[in-house]
Amino acid sequence: xxxxxxxxxxxxxxxxxxxxxxxxxxxxxxxxxxxxxxxxxxxxxxxxxxxxxxxxxxxxxxxxxxxxxxxxxxxxxxxxxxxxxxxxxxxxxxxxxxxxxxxxxxxxxxxxxxxxxxxxxxxxxxxxxxxxxxxxxxxxxxx
Amino acid sequence: xxxxxxxxxxxxxxxxxxxxxxxxxxxxxxxxxxxxxxxxxxxxxxxxxxxxxxxxxxxxxxxxxxxxxxxxxxxxxxxxxxxxxxxxxxxxxxxxxxxxxxxxxxxxxxxxxxxxxxxxxxxxxxxxxxxxxxxxxxxxxxxxxxxxxxxxxxxxxxxxxxxxxxxxxxxxxxxxxxxxxxxxxxxxxxxxxxxxxxxxxxxxxxxxxxxxxxxxxxxxxxxxxxxxxxxxxxxxxxxxxxxxxxxxxxxxxxxxxxxxxxxxxxxxxxxxxxxxxxxxxxxxxxxxxxxxxxxxxxxxxxxxxxxxxxxxxxxxxxxxxxxxxxxxxxxxxxxxxxxxxxxxxxxxxxxxxxxxxxxxxxxx
Numbered sequence: 001x002x003x004x005x006x007x008x009x010x011x012x013x014x015x016x017x018x019x020x021x022x023x024x025x026x027x028x029x030x031x032x033x034x035x036x037x038x039x040x041x042x043x044x045x046x047x048x049x050x051x052x053x054x055x056x057x058x059x060x061x062x063x064x065x066x067x068x069x070x071x072x073x074x075x076x077x078x079x080x081x082x083x084x085x086x087x088x089x090x091x092x093x094x095x096x097x098x099x100x101x102x103x104x105x106x107x108x109x110x111x112x113x114x115x116x117x118x119x120x121x122x123x124x125x126x127x128x129x130x131x132x133x134x135x136x137x138x139x140x141x142x143x
Numbered sequence: 144x145x146x147x148x149x150x151x152x153x154x155x156x157x158x159x160x161x162x163x164x165x166x167x168x169x170x171x172x173x174x175x176x177x178x179x180x181x182x183x184x185x186x187x188x189x190x191x192x193x194x195x196x197x198x199x200x201x202x203x204x205x206x207x208x209x210x211x212x213x214x215x216x217x218x219x220x221x222x223x224x225x226x227x228x229x230x231x232x233x234x235x236x237x238x239x240x241x242x243x244x245x246x247x248x249x250x251x252x253x254x255x256x257x258x259x260x261x262x263x264x265x266x267x268x269x270x271x272x273x274x275x276x277x278x279x280x281x282x283x284x285x286x287x288x289x290x291x292x293x294x295x296x297x298x299x300x301x302x303x304x305x306x307x308x309x310x311x312x313x314x315x316x317x318x319x320x321x322x323x324x325x326x327x328x329x330x331x332x333x334x335x336x337x338x339x340x341x342x343x344x345x346x347x348x349x350x351x352x353x354x355x356x357x358x359x360x361x362x363x364x365x366x367x368x369x370x371x372x373x374x375x376x377x378x379x380x381x382x383x384x385x386x387x388x389x390x391x392x393x394x395x396x397x398x399x400x401x402x403x404x405x406x407x408x409x410x411x412x413x414x415x416x417x418x419x420x421x422x423x424x425x426x427x428x429x430x431x432x433x434x435x436x437x438x439x440x441x442x443x444x445x446x447x448x449x450x451x452x453x454x455x456x457x458x459x460x461x462x463x464x465x466x467x468x469x470x471x472x473x474x475x476x477x478x479x480x481x482x483x484x485x486x487x488x489x490x491x492x493x494x495x496x497x498x499x500x501x502x503x504x505x506x507x
Contacts, residue, residue, distance in 0.1 A: 020396075027228035031203055035225045 040064075044140040047080075050132060058094030061139065067091050068128060068139055069101065071112065078130035080139045081114045086123040101125065173383035176363040183253035184361060184387075185394040186246050192395045193243035194345075196402070197281075200236040201338065208288070210334035212327035215290035216416040223413060230410050237411035239402055240282060244432050246398070247275050255470065255490045258481070259362040265471040267355040270348055272468050277345045282430050284337040290330060295417035296427045298333075299325045304440070307453045326419065365481070428504060435497045436460055438504030467493065 042064030053059060058071040060083050067083030071094050081101065083091050090105035100117060101110040108119030115124045128139045150158070158164070175184065207226060209218040222229035251271065254260055260268035287298045302325060306316035321328030363371070363378065371378040381387055429437050436456070443452035466473075466489070474486045 027231055028199075028203065030227040031229060031232050032206060033227065035227065037225070 042141075044138060047130075047137040047139050050135045050137055053137065056096055056099070060091065060093075063128070063139060069094060069125075070130065070137065070139065071101075073112065076132075078132075078137065079112050080128040080130045081110070081125035082128070084125075085121055086116075086125065087119070087121040092125070170384045171382070173357075173360075174380040175361050175383050175387040176367065177379040177381045178363065178367045180253075180257055180364060180367075183249075183257060185391055186250040186253055187356070188391045189394055189398050190243055190246040190250050191349075192398060193239050193246055193402075194278075194349075196239045196399075197236065197243060198342070200232050200239065203232050204236060205338065210288070210331055212290060212330055212417075215288060215330055216413075219289045219413060223410075231406060234406035234410045235402060238405045238409075240285060241430070241432075242398065242402060242405075244275075244278050244282060247278055248432075251275060252490060252494065255486070257362070257364045258474075259364075260471040260474070261362065261365075262471075264355070264359055264362060267352060267359065268471050269468065270352040270355065273348050274345065274352060277341055277348065279432060280341050281337060281345075282432060284333040284341065286430055287325075287330060287333045288337065289413060290417045291414035292417050292421070292424060293414055293427060295325065295419070296423045297429045298329065299423075300427070300437075301429065301433070302329070304453070304457065307451070307457055309454065324419075431501055431505065434504035435500035438500045438507070441504075463493075 045061065045063050045068070047059070047061040047068075047070050053070070053072040055072055055074060058069055060067045061070055062068070063082070069081050069083040069092060071079045073079060081092075085092050085103040085105065085108055087103065087106055087108050090103050092101050092103045092108075092110070094100075095102045098109075099112060101112070101114075102108070103110075103119070103121065106120050108121040109117040110121065110125050111117050113124075114127045116122075127142065129142055131138045131140070175181070204222065207218055207222045207229070209215060219233065223233055224230075226232075254268065254271065283298075283301060286294045288294075302316050302319045305319055306312045308315055317323065319329070319332070320326075321332040367378075428434065439459075440453060440456045443456045445452050447455050470486070470489075473482070475481055
């Protein structure tokens with residue numbers, strides 16, 4: 001603790017200035033942090049009408065805020081996966097010629113069960129359940 | 144390097160590399176006149192301080208603001224409702240802008256009453272008036288950015304006034320609006336003016352203003368100069384550092400306290416989102432510093448003799464502004480004597496006009 005009046009004054013002044021700076025900086029730092037926007041978790045989406053999809057072709061559909069890949073393999077055979085590559089978040093695509101799912105960013109390949117065939121992806125793609133209700137194709141999260 | 148002795152090594156290292164010696168010797172020689180009106184000298188610094196707050200809070204708001212008609216209102220709404228302390232930052236930005244213009248007006252009138260515009264400070268005066276004009280430009284352009292009803296219609300009125308200027312009016316209005324009417328293009332344009340064009344101009348002019356203030360020093364009023372001559376002794380003054388600097392710092396703290404109180408107790412309203420196809424609601428008015436001309440235009444009849452009322456009003460404002468800006472050039476007669484009555488009379492009438500018409504514009 002300061003021993004003199006001048007020391008006390010300096011201590012109070014320095015403390016006051018430090019406290020002021022802290023009081024100004026705190027709201028500024030909090031302001032700069034983007035707020036967490038709670039988004040409702042989507043568990044099921046409609047991908048479209050059956051007749052919109054060709055056999056051995058795929059389409060990217062919106063599943064909540066992320067893309068999902070829907071592949072039609074046959075008249076009644078469908079597959080759907082998260083469209084987000086497990087490597088570095090690029091969006092994957094279906095390769096009709098090789099019948100594999102390909103990530104163009106780093107040449108990652110997945111098979112039609114979502115498993116990694118080659119390339120850098122560390123995990124398989126999350127698979128969604130596909131149901132056809134009437135003429136509507138519905139994707140839903142598993143579990 | 145005598146100054147390095149007895150100091151912590153880091154301070155010494157920095158002093159040597161940042162040429163602290165030159166700054167120290169400059170600051171050590173700077174003096175501020177000391178007399179009964181010294182307090183008015185603080186308002187220039189307060190204006191500068193509030194400008195600094197505008198820059199800092201403006202940069203923060205840029206992190207979230209989106210300058211388009213579809214998103215501007217929603218982004219400001221997001222800032223004030225969802226971002227932590229967003230309401231405070233926006234409120235400080237709005238209040239600080241208003242206080243800055245108030246401080247600039249006080250600074251300007253104190254310069255007139257203390258006769259600080261006199262030779263060789265004419266260009267300092269002109270640069271100061273220019274900075275006030277830019278501050279008003281900041282206010283006008285920033286008012287539209289939240290894209291709410293009041294700001295939308297106030298901008299319609301403001302840009303329509305520009306259209307009434309003879310010869311260049313329609314071109315000027317189109318330039319300001321970015322089209323024939325106020326819309327998304329105007330918002331984008333005003334955003335560009337507000338965050339790029341005006342700051343660039345202000346920085347340049349501010350440097351000129353501050354350089355001139357440093358070059359010529361702070362002026363003493365004529366009566367103080369006469370007293371000093373009569374007494375024969377040295378003119379009372381104080382060192383800029385630390386005496387004046389610490390006092391100025393206290394003034395900044397006081398300004399900050401007023402600003403914090405206003406921003407916290409009276410958070411700036413956001414209002415309703417602008418709807419270009421809705422009728423203008425009652426109570427449309429500009430910011431307080433434009434209220435006097437706004438109310439004057441309300442009072443002028445549509446036609447006076449063979450002239451349009453609006454045109455006549457603008458002509459009057461133009462002449463008044465020219466008279467005021469050229470003040471250092473007519474304030475003294477040819478023999479160098481001061482036209483005291485004309486000068487003080489002009490300033491007092493102008494203050495009375497601004498105060499009365501602003502109040503009437505606000506309340507009526």
